[in-house]
Amino acid sequence: xxxxxxxLASGVHDAKNQLFIAESIIAAAEAAHGxxxxxxxxxIESAANRLTRTLTAYHLMRHDAAAAVTPSIVGDVCDxxxxxxxxxxxxxxxxxxxxxxxLDEWPLDRDLVTDMLNNAVQNAGRxxxxxxxxxxxxxxxxxxxxxxxxxxxxxxxxxxxGTGLVVAERLARLHARHARQGSLNLSNGxxxxxxxxxxxxx
Amino acid sequence: xxxxxxxxFLVIDDQAQARDALRTIAQQVGAFSVEFASNxxxxxxxxxxxxxxxxxxxxxxxxxxxxxxLLEELRRFNLLPDETIFMMVTGEQSYEQVVxxxxxxxxxxxxxxxxxEKLMLxxxxxxxxxxxxxRYYKEKRKQEYTKALATLEAACSTEEGxxxxxxxxxxxxxxxxxxxxxxxxxxxxRGILESYDFPWARAGVARSLHRQNRLQEAREEIxxxxxxxxxxFDAGDLKATxxxxxxxxxxxxxxxxxxxxxxPRNYLRKRLLAEAATLNGDTETALAAMTDVLAxxxxxxxxSAEDRLATARGHVNASDKITAERVLxxxxxxxxxxxxxxxxxxxAALLALCSPEKGKTxxxxxxxxxxxxxxxxxxxxxxxxxxxxxxxxxxxDLEAEHLMAGPDAKKVFSTLRAQFSLHGREKDLREIQRQxxxxxxxxxxxxxxxxxxxxxxx
Numbered sequence: 001x002x003x004x005x006x007x008l009a010s011g012v013h014d015a016k017n018q019l020f021i022a023e024s025i026i027a028a029a030e031a032a033h034g035x036x037x038x039x040x041x042x043x044i045e046s047a048a049n050r051l052t053r054t055l056t057a058y059h060l061m062r063h064d065a066a067a068a069v070t071p072s073i074v075g076d077v078c079d080x081x082x083x084x085x086x087x088x089x090x091x092x093x094x095x096x097x098x099x100x101x102x103l104d105e106w107p108l109d110r111d112l113v114t115d116m117l118n119n120a121v122q123n124a125g126r127x128x129x130x131x132x133x134x135x136x137x138x139x140x141x142x143x144x145x146x147x148x149x150x151x152x153x154x155x156x157x158x159x160x161x162g163t164g165l166v167v168a169e170r171l172a173r174l175h176a177r178h179a180r181q182g183s184l185n186l187s188n189g190x191x192x193x194x195x196x197x198x199x200x201x202x
Numbered sequence: 203x204x205x206x207x208x209x210x211f212l213v214i215d216d217q218a219q220a221r222d223a224l225r226t227i228a229q230q231v232g233a234f235s236v237e238f239a240s241n242x243x244x245x246x247x248x249x250x251x252x253x254x255x256x257x258x259x260x261x262x263x264x265x266x267x268x269x270x271x272l273l274e275e276l277r278r279f280n281l282l283p284d285e286t287i288f289m290m291v292t293g294e295q296s297y298e299q300v301v302x303x304x305x306x307x308x309x310x311x312x313x314x315x316x317x318x319e320k321l322m323l324x325x326x327x328x329x330x331x332x333x334x335x336x337r338y339y340k341e342k343r344k345q346e347y348t349k350a351l352a353t354l355e356a357a358c359s360t361e362e363g364x365x366x367x368x369x370x371x372x373x374x375x376x377x378x379x380x381x382x383x384x385x386x387x388x389x390x391x392r393g394i395l396e397s398y399d400f401p402w403a404r405a406g407v408a409r410s411l412h413r414q415n416r417l418q419e420a421r422e423e424i425x426x427x428x429x430x431x432x433x434x435f436d437a438g439d440l441k442a443t444x445x446x447x448x449x450x451x452x453x454x455x456x457x458x459x460x461x462x463x464x465x466p467r468n469y470l471r472k473r474l475l476a477e478a479a480t481l482n483g484d485t486e487t488a489l490a491a492m493t494d495v496l497a498x499x500x501x502x503x504x505x506s507a508e509d510r511l512a513t514a515r516g517h518v519n520a521s522d523k524i525t526a527e528r529v530l531x532x533x534x535x536x537x538x539x540x541x542x543x544x545x546x547x548x549x550a551a552l553l554a555l556c557s558p559e560k561g562k563t564x565x566x567x568x569x570x571x572x573x574x575x576x577x578x579x580x581x582x583x584x585x586x587x588x589x590x591x592x593x594x595x596x597x598x599d600l601e602a603e604h605l606m607a608g609p610d611a612k613k614v615f616s617t618l619r620a621q622f623s624l625h626g627r628e629k630d631l632r633e634i635q636r637q638x639x640x641x642x643x644x645x646x647x648x649x650x651x652x653x654x655x656x657x658x659x660x
Binding site: 009012013014016017019020021022023024025027028031041044045048052055056066068069070071073075076079080083084103104105107109110111177 | 217219220222223224226227229230293294295296298299301302313314315316317318319320323327361364365366367368369397398399400
């Protein structure tokens with residue numbers, strides 16, 4: 001019935017398994033020879049995330065995307081973004097800092113939100129001079145996840161909407177709770193003076 | 203960070219290369235001892251003989267088995283101690299959808315590819331969580347429910363508890379359910395739903411309502427879950443169980459039939475299918491399902507006396523009394539003696555049905571116990587059938603009255619009607635039905651309080 005989708009999903013699945021084999025071999029080589037290959041691993045994980053995102057975008061187009069909402073620890077989500085991005089940004093001379101003020105477990109799609117934040121940090125890293133900041137706070141029973149940078153900010157607001165942005169907006173909206181829906185806001189003049197990416201989740 | 207060098211890892215994956223990759227990553231985390239299992243059976247064997255500390259299990263295990271099924275099987279046979287970490291490993295996002303819906307979840311899952319650092323982060327967190335709930339787990343395992351609830355209550359008010367606020371609520375609801383406090387369970391699950399509409403919490407509401415015999419409400423709740431998360435098969439099982447309780451056996455069978463096709467190796471579901479098919483009068487499907495269970499549910503201790511009885515019952519329904527008798531007489535004396543009294547009653551009744559000569563004495567011997575005890579719907583129906591066939595109308599009528607006044611009235615009504623009409627006693631059954639209704643009205647007049655739950659309809 002969903003032949004194309006099945007083909008795409010199984011292709012992505014196989015590719016990610018192959019990438020995992022590659023990553024494990026690189027990790028073993030790093031340990032055995034003491035050579036830092038973090039950037040190679042970063043590239044592998046980025047490729048895998050890209051594949052996942054493509055499949056998600058396809059689901060969104062077919063209107064059968066659904067958030068897999070589980071109670072998640074917000075601090076853990078931030079830690080994982082830190083782990084995934086910090087070294088890579090450091091290579092570019094950019095410092096990533098994290099400040100999570102949210103203690104409570106929150107109902108969200110952990111993988112989807114982590115991926116969105118990874119993507120936002122990656123984007124911020126492209127324009128930042130030297131700093132990117134990820135923060136988590138609550139505001140009137142909303143969870144606010146922000147990525148700020150010290151770059152020049154968005155040239156136009158709203159920015160010329162690329163596919164990535166449209167996908168991210170729709171992913172935010174998949175988070176619904178009672179009558180409230182998640183949203184994505186992009187602005188300038190964030191805490192570091194540059195662009196701000198803000199994901200608000202109910 | 204914890205020290206993983208002394209932990210014993212078990213990697214379960216049907217693909218050799220993927221196993222190697224998982225081992226390599228585990229070794230980078232510090233693991234020294236990493237064992238392999240290449241398939242489902244091998245995994246169960248290893249876990250049973252020497253339980254590992256950390257299990258990394260791929261979601262797709264081949265041979266139409268999944269890691270989720272393995273997890274369910276391990277829990278079913280109580281092979282996973284609380285201290286053991288079960289981490290599902292998957293290359294695809296779809297497992298997320300499973301985890302977000304179902305009631306039985308692994309400690310965590312991780313999506314490939316991942317780095318040793320990420321695995322370590324995840325394992326550290328699981329250990330922290332296990333430490334946090336340690337005392338509660340112990341109390342729950344010992345079935346000290348009051349203590350367990352108090353522990354959860356205390357955990358709730360700590361700062362660390364905020365990180366697990368939903369988990370605490372979920373555990374609390376599960377303890378209520380395990381302890382038979384179904385009303386508290388219902389309100390605990392409803393409390394969670396006020397925060398977020400988790401499928402597992404709504405299924406919990408349905409489960410609590412079902413246990414209160416509030417069948418229509420339970421059905422409405424579970425229908426919502428099934429419609430929203432069709433891959434949440436346990437919800438489908440619950441829906442089928444509720445359908446049976448409502449007397450809608452065809453619907454129950456259809457639900458189970460469809461799911462059994464998708465999960466051909468789930469033998470608990472096959473047993474449920476056999477039950478629904480039996481009630482639905484589809485003896486062929488019921489027998490096929492039980493034959494599959496007996497042949498393929500290979501875990502030691504998986505086949506119970508009840509399974510043999512269900513198989514014999516299936517043959518009786520198919521009017522193959524010779525095979526039914528063979529199944530019953532195939533049970534060794536020691537096995538029969540180990541049966542519960544209800545199972546012994548079913549055994550005697552079924553034997554009396556297929557071979558009055560061999561079964562009558564045993565059946566008569568248990569008659570006093572049958573008159574004085576309530577063995578549950580399945581056994582009561584067995585007794586009723588045997589009683590009708592040996593002409594013991596007093597016993598048959600008593601069982602009929604019992605069943606129709608009880609919570610399973612709708613479930614067994616069509617069977618009762620068929621059995622009574624088989625013996626030309628439809629009128630007598632209607633009279634029993636009338637008496638039960640009169641008694642109920644009288645009872646309701648006596649206690650003005652409205653009884654909870656649906657009442658069986660005529």
